[in-house]
Amino acid sequence: MRIKAAVLHHPSRPVTVEVVELDPPKAAEVLVRVAAAGVCHSDVRYADGDLGAGRWPIVLGHEGAGVVEAVGEGVTHVAPGDHVAFCFVPACRSCRFCLAGKPNLCTEVARHGARGMLMDGTSRLRLDDGTTLQHGLRTACFAERAVVAAGGAVPIPRELPLWQAALLGCGVVTGLGAVRNVARVQAGDAVVVVGCGGVGLQVIAGARLAGADPLIALDRVPEKLELALAQGATHAVDSSADDKPLATIRRLTGGGADFAFEVVGRPETIRIAWDAIRPGGTAVVVGLVPDGVEASIPAIEFLSDKSLRGTYYGSGDPAAELPGLAELALQGRLDLAGVITHVDGLDGVEAALDRLRRGEGARTVLVVDADLAGAPQL
Numbered sequence: 001m002r003i004k005a006a007v008l009h010h011p012s013r014p015v016t017v018e019v020v021e022l023d024p025p026k027a028a029e030v031l032v033r034v035a036a037a038g039v040c041h042s043d044v045r046y047a048d049g050d051l052g053a054g055r056w057p058i059v060l061g062h063e064g065a066g067v068v069e070a071v072g073e074g075v076t077h078v079a080p081g082d083h084v085a086f087c088f089v090p091a092c093r094s095c096r097f098c099l100a101g102k103p104n105l106c107t108e109v110a111r112h113g114a115r116g117m118l119m120d121g122t123s124r125l126r127l128d129d130g131t132t133l134q135h136g137l138r139t140a141c142f143a144e145r146a147v148v149a150a151g152g153a154v155p156i157p158r159e160l161p162l163w164q165a166a167l168l169g170c171g172v173v174t175g176l177g178a179v180r181n182v183a184r185v186q187a188g189d190a191v192v193v194v195g196c197g198g199v200g201l202q203v204i205a206g207a208r209l210a211g212a213d214p215l216i217a218l219d220r221v222p223e224k225l226e227l228a229l230a231q232g233a234t235h236a237v238d239s240s241a242d243d244k245p246l247a248t249i250r251r252l253t254g255g256g257a258d259f260a261f262e263v264v265g266r267p268e269t270i271r272i273a274w275d276a277i278r279p280g281g282t283a284v285v286v287g288l289v290p291d292g293v294e295a296s297i298p299a300i301e302f303l304s305d306k307s308l309r310g311t312y313y314g315s316g317d318p319a320a321e322l323p324g325l326a327e328l329a330l331q332g333r334l335d336l337a338g339v340i341t342h343v344d345g346l347d348g349v350e351a352a353l354d355r356l357r358r359g360e361g362a363r364t365v366l367v368v369d370a371d372l373a374g375a376p377q378l
């Protein structure tokens, strides 16, 4: 079928919305009518060629929600009409990592995903001239429809508006997972969150739910710090105005945080997160750093029992956790609408990427199908 989709032809050129060809779902795949999609900083990394060569042409978009339109042979967990959120790691459930309880690191997903392919190693997307298009993070949901692996379409309650559910599959899974599965923040832990964009705000929401106190937000954009306070941060430190933000953090935490989360993806902010933790504390790097960039820390400080941790996609079982996260949103304990600073149509994708490049706003949600999405604007 012919669909409109946001295509990155080459990192030196803007993403363009155009008509492409989408093949029907094969066995163990699902066709989803996309309602809405969130624009994530990882999309900027793709669009700017920061993840290395060979990742284009590609249809971008990995965070979104929609309605199942058709299922391939053997798919039983969803049926046409079901509401789903995308999960960009459709774990194989049989590789070494999956069997060890680390499905976020599934080797099959990594093998095909690095080439932009679905789980059978092929693409369902192509340009009119026959050129194969890659699927952005196995999802490619900046498009009217998406064919994803069965495990990439997770059923969610119908009551949750799809324009909000769009955020579940990346920002929410990643942010809350870093807090719950990696740091395992407990009530009363001192937490610092470096970077308050779309994912950083979910880290703050997760830390607030875990009872972190103090819960300090650090950013250089006052608007984002306002959003952080609304998500439950107890303190906001504006690094554009405070010339000694680390001294402020040490004062607020009585000598350093138990956990610092870096949600920017830059060596400087990784260093800030490291410097913000106390002896025995842990810095968790959530941000996606461009390929080839190194970060440095004073290594003697390993002697003070400090740890530097990585995480990918919440470091848990994203597909299994997603329905529970949707439930939190339905109960009003997770404010998804509150982190959405812009709502636009599919054509607004390049403008949304530009805002992220400039560090403006938190999440843009692209409303692809206004009737399904239920968004207040447009």
Ligand SMILES: [Zn+2]
Residues within 6 Å of the ligand: 040, 041, 042, 043, 062, 063, 170, 171
């Ligand atoms: Zn993302």
Ligand SMILES: [Zn+2]
Residues within 6 Å of the ligand: 091, 092, 093, 094, 095, 096, 097, 098, 099, 103, 105, 106, 107, 108, 109
């Ligand atoms: Zn696996």
